[in-house]
Every structure is written in structure tokens, then in C-alpha cells.
Amino acid sequence: MRGIHFSIFYILILFCPFISLFADTTDEEILKLGEEAIAHYEQGDYERAILKFNTILLARPNDSQALKLRQLAGDELMMKMLAEGGELSRVARALLLYAEKAPIRQEKDLATIKRLVVQAATGSLFARNEAITLLQTQVGERAVPEMLPYLASKTQERERINIILAASKMGRAAVVPLTEALNTEDIYLKQQIVILLGHMGDGRCVADLKALTENPQTLPEVKQYARESLRKLTNKTSIALPAAKELFYRKGIRYYQEHPKYMPIHFANWLDWRWEKNQLVYKEIPHFAYNEIMAEHAAHEALDIDPTFKKGWGLLAQVYYAQHTEITAIEEAAKDRDLELPTDELNQFLEEKKVSDKAKSLSRAFGYKLLIQSLKMASRNGRPEVTREILNEIGNQGSKQNVINGSLIQALKSKDKRIRYAAAEAIVKINPPGRFRDADTAIKVLVEALSESDARVILVVEDDDETRNRLINIIRNMNMVAFGASTGSEGLQRAKAFPPEDLVIVSSQLDDMATSYFVNSMREDYRTKKIPVMIICPEGQEAKHKELYKEIDVVKGVVTEPFAPEKTKLSIREHLVDSNTDYKGKSREIARRAAAALAFIPAGNRVFNVRIAQEALADAIRTRHDSIREPAIHALKKFGDANSTDALRETLYNNSSSIHIRTLTASALGHIYNRQNIKVPSEDVDKLMLILGEKLPAQDDLSFDEKVDSFHNAIYTLLGQSEMSAGDKRKIFFQHRIHKEIGVVQEKGEDSTEDQDQEQSSEDREQTDEGPDSIWKDDSLSDDYDSEDDRDSEDDYDSEDDYDSEDDSEEDDSEEDDYEEDDYEEDDYEEDDYEEDDYEEDDSDLDSDDDRD
Secondary structure (H helix, E strand, C coil): CHHHHHHHHHHHHHHHHHHHHHCCCCHHHHHHHHHHHHHHHHCCCHHHHHHHHHHHHHCCCCHHHHHHHHHHHCHHHHHHHHHHCHHHHHHHHHHHHHHHCCCCCCCCCHHHHHHHHHHHHHCCHHHHHHHHHHHHHHHHHHHHHHHHHHHHCCCCHHHHHHHHHHHHHHHHHHHHHHHHHHHCCCHHHHHHHHHHHHHHCCHHHHHHHHHHHHCCCCCHHHHHHHHHHHHHHHCCCHHHCCCHHHHHHHHHHHHHCCCHHHCCCCCCCCEEEEEECCEEEEEECCHHHHHHHHHHHHHHHHHHHCCCCHHHHHHHHHHHHHHHHHHHHHHHHHHHHCCCCCHHHHHHHHHHHHHHHHHHHHHHHHCHHHHHHHHHHHCCCCCHHHHHHHHHHHHHHCCCCCCCCHHHHHHHCCCCHHHHHHHHHHHHHHCCCCCCCCHHHHHHHHHHHHCCCCCCEEEEECCCHHHHHHHHHHHHCCCCEEEEECCHHHHHHHHCCCCCCCEEEEECCCCCCCHHHHHHHHHCCCCCCCCCEEEEEECCCHHHHHHHCCCCCCEEEEEEECCCHHHHHHHHHHHHCCCCCCHHHHHHHHHHHHHHHHHHCCCCCCCCCCHHHHHHHHHHHHHCCHHHHHHHHHHHHHHCCHHHHHHHHHHHHCCCCCHHHHHHHHHHHHHHHHHHCCECCHHHHHHHHHHHCCCCCCCCCCCHHHHHHHHHHHHHHHHHHCECCHHHHHHHHHHCCCCCCCCHHHHHCHHHHHHHHHHHHHHHHHHHCCCCCCCCCCCCHHHHHHCHHHHCCHHHCCCHHHCCCHHHHHHHHHHHHHHHHHHHHHHCCCHHHCCHHHHHHHHHHCCCHHHHC
């Protein structure tokens, strides 16, 4: 129960600044709805009472209106509603929270903060209490630097005690800056902070206190106070606690996972505290980067203690990848959903983007082994986008690995398809030297990715585990990504994380908050206000919830439980139309990466059974975007299987395909024809001739002519790599002869030339069909030119008479050699024999046999 109350308070603090901004319902309208709700409740018509109370909540009453409602109902009725349990209790609790919490003003003026600290230290009892209240509610941790001089004073005992009291009242808000101030060299100040932290009951300082007890340079009196504080905080002795490096790791994980107890209690305060130049300083940071920055600090603290600590390295790697992926996700979300960051956050975002780019680059230095360590940890931490990035880098760095790590196999079998896809890509990039058990699984996963058509993400917020899991399975069967949250507060936290979901489906009966309050929270945050919401309601209550949410634009419909799978799928798809995300582009990118991964597999590999992917690659070439078709063509070319030629031929002959794709296709076909010794049918030769004669539409692209030339060259190469009949070969070279006839033929125009070409083609075909004595008996030019045995075959000649016997051939060769030898002897002369008279005398006999020789 305490956790539930904290969660609601957490959410309330976050959204209170927005309540009055969105509340546009008049007091009279709110009170009228309140009177109707109370009347229904007193009559025992709880269903209508709940409907009216939820209507009030969806109107987003401000604190003044909620207070009037509370007074209208009276304390007795409100307490009775709270005791009812169920939806009535949740509604009453939400109304009370609205009534009791006005928007909190955040004080940031340094002069005002200093004045309040002085007042808390030196003022009268009334003045001190007033100052402490304001420090607690409006200032928070910004007051701590002004408090430190009083804590360090050995002479101002009264003032020091007053500040200790003020800091204790501030509680959680003061823990982070006080913990950072433990780095002071002032021993007395360090003692006071250690004692104070022990009384605050906050676990965020446990690792730092344990580190003091382990540090040999820590003075004994400080160690003693640290041990006592640790006992108060943990109910354990210092020696019974894990090592400080392990505690820092656990602290970092809590921050990384955005545990509610580790987030700031004043939500306008997203501050990074550092002890620099013997003073406590802070920097305002974007709220979305807070958890990663704090986790990074914790990881470095652990590694300062032990540079070989694998968990510390694994955490640091996750943090760096998280920083990069979150910035990227914010950019995508801003583009997809037309989000506008507040001005101050926009400036922080631009600064943080530079840092995230550096983090991405630096992450490459972790190396393969540490990346594997971080992968093991990431798979348990619920950040699939981080796991995916780590897998990508593992694939890039793992090419020299001899085995596939077990963590990769686990990722390959993940329920999250995005992780499966990334794992499969990494495995084929590693390309181990030998077969392993799940090699075919990797190819099958890439085939799954190649057919990806919907990359949208849906969040299901439902208390009941069985109901939540059933709906998640239905969504996953729709080839979408689904996540689950078991409470409303967890669901809100997940929805506001980046990347945001495309749809949130929330139960109408949450345990920790009213669903209407959940919906309001979605509507009031810039990160979630454009995410469509659907309500899960029991069968038979569909009309009631449609009526309740009919004026709420983000609520698109309801899903009834128990779920009818087909009806549920239809309803979800209908309302996903309102999602503005570029899911088609994301799906296309997934398929492109899968095709590129398949194309990465070396030709003739003995590890992966690429035949599994051939049909999917062929289908991609026929139907998908050029960005997918290009790597798919490269993959089929590399595999070189004759069964893939149909899809390639269809693409080549389709003049609606781009020149670039057709050029690649021609190259792939030529490679496969040559490798498999495939004979090209005459009808295909005719089609290729037509393609070469196509008049392609002119474009403004300056390189268009070069693209056309490359396309034609690819077709000529294809023809040269293929086996053809002599008639087809002759037809090609006749039609594309370099020097054509002139005169009359030219005057007849292109039609006459085409007629002659057709006549010649007919003659060529007749010659091809002459029978067994044809000079092209095998209908194959490649046999005549490529094989030495074929060149010596009798079948390549008209009759045996035309073929000289081996003896004759040797005799001829001998005579020729003798002739050449005599010829050289006769022509040889020395320089001394050369005279001008001889030259003149022989000039008239230049045509003699000797001179010709």
C-alpha cells in the first residue's frame, strides 16, 4: 500500500504543473456533475456514480474545483468511498489528490535560496519552520550548497543543529548532493554528512558509505561513523554487506532502470551534482538523460575501485548505448509525432546529442568480450533498443571469433523480434568457421525479418497477468512488438520513455489508480499526448466506456475481455491507423538489414544453409522497395543458385523497375548463368534484344546516360557469360553490328533494318535446326571456346575428311619448322654485308618471294 501511495504521489507531482493549464471546465459544470455522482452513490447505483466521477476526472479539475467537490461530498462520504475498495476507492483517492496538491512553485533564485537557508539556521522558531517548509516544498536540493558551511562549522553549534534538522526535513531531496559532498577533504564536514545520511533512510548513499569503510585512506573516526550509518540504513553490519563495487553496480542499475526511489522528488530539479575545486556545484540536465548520467557515475565509481570489474564495464557499455539510442529515439519521435520539446529542454537536447554521439563512438572501444558481458546484462534489464545496438556492434567486431557465444543464441530466441533480428545479423557477420546447432535458426530469423511489414510497438497496461499475457500474444501474432506493464504507474513510466509506443491499451480496472487519471496523465505530457489509447473492459461494458471517453480525443476505442482474437486484431488495426509513426519506413529498414546480412554470407560457405532464404529473397526482389531489392539481388548473385533465376529474369524484363535495379539484376543473372552453365532460351534472347532497343525516358539526372550505358554493358556481359545457340549469337551481333549499310537501306529507315534483322534471325534459326551435321551441333558457343577437349572433338567439323590425322599434323608441323628455320637463315645478314649498292640494286626486286618472306 505504501508503494501504491508513493506511485500516485510520484505521478501527481509530475503532472500537477499541467492541471490548471488544461482545466477548462467551469466550476458550475464540475459541481453539477459532482451532485449527480453523489446522488447515484447514495442511491446505491455505484455504476453510474463511478461513471460520473470518472467524467469529472477526465475534465481535469484544478485543485480549487477538486476541493469544492470534496466539501460537497463531505469527509464522511469520502471516507466511505475510500473504504469501498475497487474503482470507487481509486476515484475518491484521485479526487483527494487533486484537492490537496496545488501546482508546486519551484524556487531557483540563488539569493532567495540563500536567504531561506540563513533563516532556517538563525531565525526564530516560527521563522525557521516557515523557511524549512519552503526549502522542502519549493527549493529542494538546490539549498544544499548553502547548508554546507553551517555543517562544517565547529563553533556555530546551534546553527549547525538547525541546518541538520532542516536537511532531515528535506529528506530524499538532499541525499544526492550530500552524498557527492562526501568527496570533501574537510574531515569534520565529512563526519557530519556521514551522520546525517544515516538518519535519512535513503539507500542511494549506501555504496558511498561502504566505499569509505573500505578505503585505507579514510580516517578511523570517519569509518566508525560510516559503519554506524550503514547499520541504520540496512540493518546489517558493514562487513555483511557486499563489496562497495557491487553496491555501486546495483545503484547504477537502479538509476539505469529509472527506479522511482532513485528519481528526483522535485521534478523541476534534474541536476547533476559534482564536487569540484572544493565546492559543490551542479548542472541542469535534460530529464530524459538523468538516469543514464547517474548510472554512468555509479559505473565509474565501481571501476575506480576495481578496473577489472566486469559488471561495471557491462553497465557502462549499456549506459553509453542507452544515451545514444534515447537521443535517436527522441529525434524520430519528434519527426513522427510532430513533438515540440520545451525551449529549455530543446537547448539541453542539442547539447546532449553531441555527448551521445561521442558515447556511441567511444562504445566501440569496449571490445568483443566486454560487449558480450554487456549483452548478458542488457537482456535482463528491459531495454530492447540498447540490446539491439550492442548486438549490432558485436556483429561488427566479432568477425574473428571461432564460436557463437551462448548469449547470442539466447538473443536469437528472444520473444522480442527486434532483438531476434539483431542477433541473427550479428551471427552471420561473425561467420564462424564451422557449423553450430542454431545456424539454420539464424537464417530463418533473417527470413522472418525480410518479410517484416509492421514495426509498430504496443504497450499493454493490465494488472491481471493472465489477461495481459493473452493480449500480448494476440498482438505478437499480428507481427507487432508488444510490452506489458502490471501497474498504472509502471505503464506511465514506460509510455513516457523513448522510444514511445504507437498504441497504449490500458485496463479499465487498474489497482493503483483510476484509469481516467491514467488517461489524463497521457494527455498532459508532450511525450504521450499524441499516442492513441484503447481501454480494456469486461464484456457487456463496451457501451458504457465508449460513452465515458467519447469526448477524449486520445481514446480511440475499447477492447472487450475475454478476447476474441480476430475481433481484437481488427479493432487494434483499425485504431492504429491514427498512429503517425513511419512504421512502413521502419519495417523497410528492418527488411533491408536482413537482406544485407544474407548478402554478407560468403559464397560457398559451409556454415549457413542459404537455400532456406532463397524463396524469401526472390519474393523481396519481386515485391519490395529498391532499398531491399538491391541487397537481395546481391545475395542471390552470391549464392549462385539456378532456382533463383526466375525472379531475377522477371525483374530484368520489367521496364517499371529502375535502371539501377535492372543493371544489378543483369549482372546477377550473368554470374549465375556462367556458374551453372545455363543455356539462355531463344525467347529470352529476343527479350534482351528488345531491352537493348528500349527508348528509356530522358531524365534531368546528369549521369542518366552513364546509367544507361552501364545497363547495356551489363546485358552484353550477361549474354557473354551465357550459353546460346549459334543463331542467337549471330542475331545479336548482326543487329548490333558496328558498321551498318548505307544508302538505300539507310533511306528506308529503321523499319527496313528491323525487317532485315528479322529475316536474318529466321535464317539463323533454320541454320540452327539443320540436324546432326550442323556446324553448331551442341547449340553452344561456350563449348567451342571454353573447353580444350571440345576444341579437339570431331563433332565440331563437317566430316572426318576435314580433320587431319595426328601423323599428318606432326609432319606438317615439322615441315613448317624447317621452312621457318631456312627462311631465317636466308634472311640473316651481318651489318658488314649491308651496302648502299645492294640496297639500290635490290630495290627493284621488292616483290620477290624472298623479300615477301
